[in-house]
Amino acid sequence: MDDSNREPRVQVERRSLYDADGNVVPAFIDAVRHAVADHDAVQLKAEIEGLHETELGEVLEHLTTDERKRLVGLMGGDFDYTALTEVDEAIRLEIIDAMSNERIAEAVSELASDDAVYILEDLSEGDRNEILERLPFRERLRLRRALDYPDESAGRRMQTEFVAVPPFWTVGQTIDYMREDDDLPETFSEIFVVDPSFKLLGAVGLHEILRAKRPEKIDSIMHPTRHAIPAEMDQEEAAQIFEQYDLLSAAVVDENERLVGVLTIDDIVDVIQEEAEEDLLRMGGVGDEEISDTVVTVARSRVAWLFVNLFTAFLAASVIGLFDGTIEQMVVLAALMPIVASMGGNAAAQTMTVTVRAIATRDINIHNSGRILRREVLVGLLNGTAIALLIGGVTWAWSGNFDLGVVIAVAMVVNMLAASLAGLLIPLLLNRAGADPAIASAVFVTAITDVVGFLGFLGLASWWFGLI
Amino acid sequence: MDDSNREPRVQVERRSLYDADGNVVPAFIDAVRHAVADHDAVQLKAEIEGLHETELGEVLEHLTTDERKRLVGLMGGDFDYTALTEVDEAIRLEIIDAMSNERIAEAVSELASDDAVYILEDLSEGDRNEILERLPFRERLRLRRALDYPDESAGRRMQTEFVAVPPFWTVGQTIDYMREDDDLPETFSEIFVVDPSFKLLGAVGLHEILRAKRPEKIDSIMHPTRHAIPAEMDQEEAAQIFEQYDLLSAAVVDENERLVGVLTIDDIVDVIQEEAEEDLLRMGGVGDEEISDTVVTVARSRVAWLFVNLFTAFLAASVIGLFDGTIEQMVVLAALMPIVASMGGNAAAQTMTVTVRAIATRDINIHNSGRILRREVLVGLLNGTAIALLIGGVTWAWSGNFDLGVVIAVAMVVNMLAASLAGLLIPLLLNRAGADPAIASAVFVTAITDVVGFLGFLGLASWWFGLI
Incomplete structure (x- = not known):
């Protein structure tokens, strides 16, 4: 979210990564490539500044192995590590392998928990533990919990940042809490209601909170969450529930029905798409091949x-x-x-x-x-x-x-x-x-x-x- | 959203449409079928009450043509017409053809604008106009505007209900407006900022409004919308923009960049999935065949x-x-x-x-x-x-x-x-x-x-x- 610029159509003014057909413009990649070859960090930053994480991922995929590593090195702390979640696995591992554990820890601490898990889950246990040790206690705990769930489960894909309040709070109390707490997720569209043992009772959409009067009890505007997803559930099964009930987000609960995270549709869209693609590739007699495989x-x-x-x-x-x-x-x-x-x-x-x-x-x-x-x-x-x-x-x-x-x-x-x-x-x-x-x-x-x-x-x- | 029931896990208590593998339970369909055959509206309502629209759609797809028409007739005003957006086109037309224009108008007036358009766009122009004439002025205008956009365009898929405020309003004014206005969309997660000619200036997430102080100006917390979608744009192109930038919703603008609606990810998920499926079917030498085709x-x-x-x-x-x-x-x-x-x-x-x-x-x-x-x-x-x-x-x-x-x-x-x-x-x-x-x-x-x-x-x- 770029608050510094108030003009609606920013993208018209800067050089665009895509042409009108949505293909990557070769001249853009060439410019990045030259800046990397010249070790010109200032020029490089000017080129890729303001790119969306998917765009930066696309740029990375168009570079050679060497150019990628140098780009990440030149950008230093200004590199947007979210882009690593947007590239093929082989490229992600290549870039991460070239980084020290200390730098990975810095990168991970800037990411949302689901993106951090995405990067950590590919590492060896030794490296992963070393990186986790470098993180603040609360973050380490959250990430460890997500990483404890099986591969490709809802627990791995969920975000562990969410807002949860007790049912007896008023709307006013809830709003004040959200205004004051700094440790909230970056974006969210509903808050969850839990009992003292963190057992999930229900959810309230932000639009419902906004439209309620301050003295109203959360209890009276919340609705039961009928489609809570067990953290152990396979991500494909979770995707089917999202599709079946047109969900935008869903609470993730542990085996005791305690709230542990939230799955959002943007994490699920990739799963839905992969599943449809999988059949195409399998019927064509190829596995989960990626275009960057050797x-x-x-x-x-x-x-x-x-x-x-x-x-x-x-x-x-x-x-x-x-x-x-x-x-x-x-x-x-x-x-x-x-x-x-x-x-x-x-x-x-x-x-x-x-x-x-x-x-x-x-x-x-x-x-x-x-x-x-x-x-x-x-x-x-x-x-x-x-x-x-x-x-x-x-x-x-x-x-x-x-x-x-x-x-x-x-x-x-x-x-x-x-x-x-x-x-x-x-x-x-x-x-x-x-x-x-x-x-x-x-x-x-x-x-x-x-x-x-x-x-x-x-x-x-x-x-x-x-x-x- | 069902506020009448406060118990979180409602679905465990009533008979479920799906078994553990996610397949439809034949006994459930049989029960519905019997109620329809017996013209037993009370029993029928008891069976299908509380079904989600996708579930009701699934039930309809399992019935014969005759049973479907009778079910809709028996349910009368209690039928959830949103279910029509969840069935194959052939079945939708079959059910709608059996209804009077008066009843279609009643049904349409209960639906969100995007669902209403979905049903109206398949009708003949004569029927469509007759139905639109029966609707309240404001709703008629909205639907006409959406229907004027080309088939499969963003303008057809958008919701015309949204919240838009001027940039000089305060957060407090905005919240009060949302509390008082009855004509708001059912759910929304961001509000748009427009100038007096309704030109789009930016957007603010509800979470940002909630976390701001009441005297703050909307102007100071809004951010420019970089990915506004032209209403004429093909829905597949719009889907690509959603994928590319992980959007959850996007403003739809007309040729003068005036805000006309909002596209949300749940409308887009279907498009994304269809597109991935299309290649599979085409490579197998079949067109957009549906399982219910003759x-x-x-x-x-x-x-x-x-x-x-x-x-x-x-x-x-x-x-x-x-x-x-x-x-x-x-x-x-x-x-x-x-x-x-x-x-x-x-x-x-x-x-x-x-x-x-x-x-x-x-x-x-x-x-x-x-x-x-x-x-x-x-x-x-x-x-x-x-x-x-x-x-x-x-x-x-x-x-x-x-x-x-x-x-x-x-x-x-x-x-x-x-x-x-x-x-x-x-x-x-x-x-x-x-x-x-x-x-x-x-x-x-x-x-x-x-x-x-x-x-x-x-x-x-x-x-x-x-x-x-």
């Missing part, structure tokens, strides 16, 4: 998936191998067979994508899948018939063989039906078995459309033309 | 994609057709050739997925792709070599033909390299050409890995074994 990391994480697919490919090859006599006698089948298999694969990918997404958003489960099953089978039949007519006609025209057109058309309808069923049922069954449908579905589904595609087409052709 | 809608939207893919399949088939002589002489090639093509396809899908996502999050563009290009080529070489060694060995063992193992291994490395290049460059080029990389990439990429796979393997085999 060649070896990327190659290793991707090769496992390729090996798994190799089995499917060999399975398909051995199905074809069964029909080598047929192919030898009628070699045109070899050219046509991949069409049947690949169209089935494409149709299955459509059904599978919709199913995986519907499972993730809980729009479908094994109990209510009947209607969807009927729909997918009908879609498979309709589109299968359309594609079959076209492909049969083209094949007839191309090969001059009417019977071949019929064979490929029938095989196509069969494989499109198999594709619909596999694309729907395999993700559902995998989900029921406790596996992640986004990761494993594609292998099984492709195996089925390949096998049914090759077996159906070559088998039907062998029988129709009497080649076996 | 067979014909789904079939029609998917078949276009299948026809496009058919061309790729025929292209691959004609490449194979070039080598019919080769295959006739060495039929084992027919069984092995899909392995090379499909492994290339899988590797390309990995690179393409990462690239499409990186384009969407603006982590990569045509200017900074050099480093990524180098990485992808190296990953393709590394994994290509690993897969090639395995596949060459297996082929040698399987066929007893060492030369065949060498040929397939070399063809595999070549196709894996082609896959890396195509998976990266095609999305980037499509994006540069202004096309959506998520939609079109897969066709082109598969065409390349199929053609290179078949051509490379069969061509190399023909040459190596002297079969042409």
